[in-house]
Amino acid sequence: MSNPVPEGDPRLERILFDETQIQIRVAELAQAILADAVGVQRLRLVGVLKGGWMFLADLARAIRRQKGPRVLYEFIRASTYGAGIKQGGEDLRQVAISGLPAAIRGDHIVLVEDILDQGFTLAAIRRQLLAAGAASVKVCVFLDKQLENPSAAVRGIRAGLVPEYVGFPVPDRWVVGYGLDVDEEFRDLPYVAIAREEFFQK
Numbered sequence: 001m002s003n004p005v006p007e008g009d010p011r012l013e014r015i016l017f018d019e020t021q022i023q024i025r026v027a028e029l030a031q032a033i034l035a036d037a038v039g040v041q042r043l044r045l046v047g048v049l050k051g052g053w054m055f056l057a058d059l060a061r062a063i064r065r066q067k068g069p070r071v072l073y074e075f076i077r078a079s080t081y082g083a084g085i086k087q088g089g090e091d092l093r094q095v096a097i098s099g100l101p102a103a104i105r106g107d108h109i110v111l112v113e114d115i116l117d118q119g120f121t122l123a124a125i126r127r128q129l130l131a132a133g134a135a136s137v138k139v140c141v142f143l144d145k146q147l148e149n150p151s152a153a154v155r156g157i158r159a160g161l162v163p164e165y166v167g168f169p170v171p172d173r174w175v176v177g178y179g180l181d182v183d184e185e186f187r188d189l190p191y192v193a194i195a196r197e198e199f200f201q202k
């Protein structure tokens with residue numbers, strides 16, 4: 001669990017999950033999603049951009065390999081913290097969502113996101129999908145941040161947003177790679193690493 005970072009980038013502390021670990025876990029998540037979708041004619045996977053793109057791309061192929069039902073794909077754009085990293089102790093709940101899919105009435109949706117942190121983003125998106133008539137919305141996050149000192153408000157949101165599918169729990173640090181960024185950097189790393197926050201404080 002403490003592999004060095006291959007490129008030796010001093011701004012990254014260590015690798016949390018390498019490519020092999022990720023692919024094994026993604027296949028397991030696909031299996032769990034399909035087990036719950038028995039009898040469902042058509043699944044709609046809704047990816048949250050930008051962070052969720054790599055995870056969704058792998059998940060889609062894992063579902064196909066396991067001969068799932070027909071799957072339709074949609075993408076929502078959500079932006080919660082703007083550029084940079086979240087500063088310590090901050091409770092930000094401004095979530096900008098765009099690109100909500102039209103005509104989802106009666107759909108069984110799996111909402112696919114890179115990471116669950118305070119939960120504002122997914123809570124807002126799920127609320128909007130249900131308001132638009134989705135029959136069900138299950139939440140699939142690749143990473144689930146284990147918050148150390150959540151405020152009462154955040155605890156409340158997290159209690160109401162327990163994801164059906166979680167790839168890995170991660171510590172309460174800023175993580176990058178596999179879709180996740182700092183200021184648009186690192187999204188294309190094929191692994192997940194912990195960033196050294198001191199390099200990115202503004």
Ligand code: 5GP
Nearest residue numbers: 051116117118119120121173174175180181
């Ligand atoms: P939430 O609304 O759950 O607090 O925020 C979730 C969003 O914040 C995620 O979709 C992600 O875009 C961003 N985020 C939260 N934690 C991290 C992190 O450790 N690394 C990166 N790159 N993004 C994060």
Ligand code: MG
Nearest residue numbers: 048051052114
């Ligand atoms: Mg995100």
